[in-house]
Amino acid sequence: MRNIYLAAVLGLAMTTTAHSEPLNLNLSGGNPGGLWSLLGAGIDRAVRADDPNSVITYQATGGGFANIGLLATGRTDLGLMHDAEAKIALSGEEPFKAPITNLRAIGYMYNWAPMHFFLTKAMADKYNIDSIDDIATSGAPIRIGINRSGNITSNVALMMLEQAGVTDEVLTGNGGQLVRAGANEQGELIQDGRLDMITNGIFINHSSFRSVDENVDVVLLSVPQDVIDATNKAFGTGEMVIPAGSYKNQTTDVNTVSLGAILVATDKMDDATAHNLAASLLKNVGEIRAVHKSMQDLTPELMAKPSVIEFHPGAAKAYAEAGLSQ
Structure with missing residues (x-):
């Protein structure tokens, strides 16, 4: 009985450790100094508020179309994009040569x-x-x-x-x-x-x-x-x-x-990472709101709003746990 108890405790400890592993992700945004770079800083602060060892590393790019290309080829973990850019990518229209099918939403950032x-x-x-x-x-x-x-x-x-x-x-x-x-x-x-x-x-x-x-x-x-x-x-x-x-x-x-703008990962991101990321953003949404006065209307309900991209299962689970339907 004692061995069973120890095994259960060890199992719980391993599960807790796995759940609380720091996030270490790259985020592709837009021009340096623009709103998306501020969003990158806010997302980083939101995950650090839950775990000081977590980090979201922002990299400046040419914007949404460039970020879609980086995600499609596995050269970034996260990307910001407009809903219209995502729709074009899903349809495989110019500038894309074929539909991009591996995109998965983490959350809506704004739609105004x-x-x-x-x-x-x-x-x-x-x-x-x-x-x-x-x-x-x-x-x-x-x-x-x-x-x-x-x-x-x-x-x-x-x-x-x-x-x-x-x-x-x-x-x-x-x-x-x-x-x-x-x-x-x-x-x-x-x-x-x-x-x-x-x-x-x-x-x-x-x-x-x-x-x-x-x-x-x-x-x-x-x-x-x-x-x-x-x-x-x-x-x-x-x-x-x-x-x-x-x-x-x-x-x-x-x-x-x-x-609107969406924070997007791919289907290669594991469920636990996507869940923990979305959960941290929900819990610490104030960190994102604080980056600029234009972000004051960001709410957990908006983050959970369906977009042209289906939610990552891990993110969807975080929203369901928070009582937010998609």
């Missing part, structure tokens, strides 16, 4: 990066434009800034514009053009009068848009519901309201498409 379409008020007034679907029939020679190729917001912006009838042919026929430029560069170009319209999927009152709103007389264009629905179906994105008054000339709510 709405697509904005800012047009100069002078152009909007002259051509009577208050919605993106007015552009095609307005005859306005609009120079539209969209993000650079490889940035998912450019894919989303292009589809939304095309769904609204703003094709490259229509735009150039009116004397306008599409201009590829990053968010900050777009802001500089519209302030210099070299763009008439800028687009991006970014947090409300992000510094790049706040600067434009303060220094240029712009209006926020509305988005037709059918454009929102078609885009969300194609990209797995969501819908969000930009409240009236968010920008100086915005007198009404604007419904638009919203991008």
